[in-house]
Amino acid sequence: MREIVRSCYLNAPLDRIWAEVRKPALLFFVARPMVEIRPVRPDPFPEAWEVGDYIVSMVWRGVIPLGRQTIRISYPEAPSGTKHLRDNGHSAMIRRWDHLIALEPDGSGTRYTDRVAIDAGILTLPVARFAQSFYAHRQRRWQKLVETGFEYETG
Template identity: 30%
Template sequence: MKTVEIEHDYAVPAERLWALVTDYDALAVVMAGIVSFDGLPEGRTRTGQSFDLMVSLFGKLPPQPYHMEVVLCDDDAMVLRSSEKGAGVKSWEHCLTVTPTAQGSRLTDRIEIDAGWMTPIFARWAKFLYRARHKPRLRILGLDK
């Protein structure tokens, strides 16, 4: 098991950032070119959602089955917890939090990964993946100027 934690700050109110990071359409946009999803639900995350989808890395690798459960989506506390597995990962426990800051808001992603002997490789992938979401989010929020 390996834990990865990534933080990004945004000059927008926490509620605006929360709305973005809990929207499945926005997820598809920020991951474009890195991960494509087939079967991603519409709308926003909700506690209790459970779904199977296919994921393809960089649009080049064959689609792989992936399962995701939304364990918690608390709009008041701005906390999202998901339990995921598939595409070579035994367990991908993700906790996303949005907190207000003096300059706007902070997004923290904390991921606990178990992929057996490949865990260190998936941990590096997680660091790349969650950092790569930052620039597209800035663009969506109109902060890329």
């Protein structure tokens, strides 16, 4: 198993970041263009993540199919003043993709942290290397989204 932790500062209040984190549209936005995520079940997804399982198909760079992934959403308890969203997902290739998003106030903005534990058997190391790149990409996309005033259409 490998664990990846990556944080960044987002120049927006925690409540606003939390509202965006809870939207499936955010996942689609921050993953593009590296990974295109498409809802399979349910289709369409709700406006906000509810506790439960969601099935997606994924395509890398719009060309290479990555298969289907189960996204298992929960909202674990978090220390006072912070927020957590967890995707304890998996796929045929990846036994464990346990992703925790943690938000905490940081001055007038928000400290955003992605923490993911990965178990893909003998493929764990290459999958973890991909995840490092993917979460760096996601956080750059987050920065862009905040800078544009949360305009999803601009990117």
